Amino acid sequence: MITSEQQEELRGWFAGRLPEGLFTEVVEVTADREEITVIGRIPEPRPAERASDAERGAALRGRIQEFRERTRESRMEVAREAEHLYRRKVSWGVECGPERALFTHVAAPVMTRLRQPERQVLDTLIAGGVARSRSDALAWCVRLVQRHTDDWLTELRESLEHVQRVRAQGPDAEEVADSPGGDGEA
Template identity: 80%
Template structure:
């Protein structure tokens, strides 16, 4: 996980590097070991007053697709720079009204060992048609937990950041809070 300062620098780099007319606003920059995801807001399409929900949804999806095609070259150029600088793939997304879409992004494999009761949960999801494979079922479970525990995960991440800050001030910290070279 990134420190708050590292995340702020990453977000600042994208805010400064993105063309001014790419997004209305930069809403999210997230990163893990494999990927940086950049999401920005684009303006909603203008619709006639009283447009139906179906018309509105279709217009939002079309605006997102138009944005994706029109900005591809600019996004690829920025991604190449960032990938060289940060050593991670860059993925893009957009928020338009109530619609959010992520474009091609990394699906990183994660290996885990599960005992039989845990495998049974995954196999039940497969049997019920919720997932095609154990891998899909596990991803579904992670998304479900993520959706229902956002507050808890945010608190946990904040706590980890506090632990990092305290460790950096410990007895093994160097003059700037770094660990001495022989311990890196």
Template identity: 70%
Template sequence: MSTEEIRGWFAGRLPADLFEELVEVVVDREEITVVGRIPAPALAEGVSEGERAATVEGRIAEFRERTRGARMSVAGEAERRFERKVSWGVECDGTRALFTHVAAPVMTRLRQPERQVLDLLVAGGVARSRSDALGWCVRLVQQHSDEWLADLRESLVQVEEVRRRGPGAPA
């Protein structure tokens, strides 16, 4: 199924009062991450940034506990249907929080110069292991290459559409 079809399934299946808005559904081979917007807490005028942040954090924690049963019920259905784990997240007053999500192992082969970079990150205390160092590198590329990665994602969507319309495709 395409990401749009999976997003559509969640949009139709989620309890109507779960989120104010379904913000994002991200799909890969192992996981589906569902992020929705929840109401911002009411704050008195002039509260400090620290109090605002703590109030939002509390609202997110309250939402997570209160909706656990409903979210797990939907996740169970989706996991059987799509054969992927489901993770959850929320946006509240400009803050995004992801709940427990999959950390999938990825096997890679690196040459010595690349391994030396990872080992330097470990020796410098930036990462606890080569695996952590590699994750750190991927996050750094993601932060500094958002526009390029967005262009690449869009081109892959176009490739998938061309494949879907290709020879042997259902009419």
């Protein structure tokens, strides 16, 4: 975790180093041990007054892509300097109207030891088809915690319990109980 003073220094360095006019505003500069993410605001396109929502959305996406391609070299130059100075990778993103887009950014592995109750949470997400692996499930959990509490997980568990009860009442219930790994005794 970086200190608020280090965060302010980063924000100040980028505000001073970014080419004039790159962004209309630096919205956010955040950092952790591996990465610095710089998000700036860019001007919205001006579609026709009667443009549909689809046209407006396409215009925003087009503006973001145009910005990304046009500014690549200057952003890479700033990133190289910052990476040398701060020993972290630099990632970029923009806000354009209501859209926020992150360009290539770091996906850093995180090692952790989980006790059985935490592993069961991850395995519930896998069983429910929300994630493919424990790693995916853990990343999903972190994103969910950013937005909500555990209400959704409780509802998912209840749904899975219901599915298990219905399966147990099906015509093949005895075969499942007698099969290896089933509920029957070995």
